[in-house]
Amino acid sequence: MNVRAALESEIDDLARLWFDGWRDAHAEILPPELTRLRTLESFRDRLLVALPAIRVAGAPHSPLGFCIVKDDELYQLFVARAARGSGVAAALIADAEERLAASGVRTAWLACAIGNERAARFYEKRGWRRTGTMINHAETQEGPFLLETWRYEKSLLPD
Numbered sequence: 001m002n003v004r005a006a007l008e009s010e011i012d013d014l015a016r017l018w019f020d021g022w023r024d025a026h027a028e029i030l031p032p033e034l035t036r037l038r039t040l041e042s043f044r045d046r047l048l049v050a051l052p053a054i055r056v057a058g059a060p061h062s063p064l065g066f067c068i069v070k071d072d073e074l075y076q077l078f079v080a081r082a083a084r085g086s087g088v089a090a091a092l093i094a095d096a097e098e099r100l101a102a103s104g105v106r107t108a109w110l111a112c113a114i115g116n117e118r119a120a121r122f123y124e125k126r127g128w129r130r131t132g133t134m135i136n137h138a139e140t141q142e143g144p145f146l147l148e149t150w151r152y153e154k155s156l157l158p159d
């Protein structure tokens, strides 16, 4: 599965993928106040800011999933419903880990909503270890939304 840079012209496709995937994974386990803030427009705005760091699987304008790394954080990973269980997520996370390692990160981390069991199982399969919980400052247009999450870490040093 080829993983490539995102195109600005597919921001709307990516925003829809993120909006739908966010709801699939989080609407039932996170506070309704946060769900209210997670509008399609809010995802679009955040994607535009993150554009240079977005990596995509799938043909232009038909994204199957995307991943964003920020400093030493695996910041976002979302795969379209139809592409889950297909290896797309594995290709995206392998690409992200390579990019993190290439930028000198030794231990990467990510925040995962408490109760997002499918994502947790996926990260553990990929060698990430749950180290505990943390207070995540989730970005919203009304400022940071503080949320307790699981914290995962992975050493990127060669064995």
Ligand SMILES: CC(C)(COP(=O)(O)OP(=O)(O)OC[C@H]1O[C@@H](n2cnc3c(N)ncnc32)[C@H](O)[C@@H]1OP(=O)(O)O)[C@@H](O)C(=O)NCCC(=O)NCCS
Binding pocket: 021, 022, 024, 025, 077, 078, 079, 080, 083, 084, 085, 086, 087, 088, 089, 090, 111, 112, 113, 116, 117, 118, 119, 121, 122, 125
């Ligand atoms: C998280 C995500 C990227 C993982 O990609 P994926 O293609 O679904 O991952 P995989 O299918 O390879 O692995 C998921 C594993 O969880 C298992 N699983 C499925 N539903 C589960 C559940 N409710 N509880 C526990 N495990 C579950 C699957 O069987 C699979 O394990 P297996 O390979 O041992 O059978 C994808 O599901 C997704 O985009 N979800 C919505 C957005 C999201 O949660 N993003 C992460 C935010 S931290």
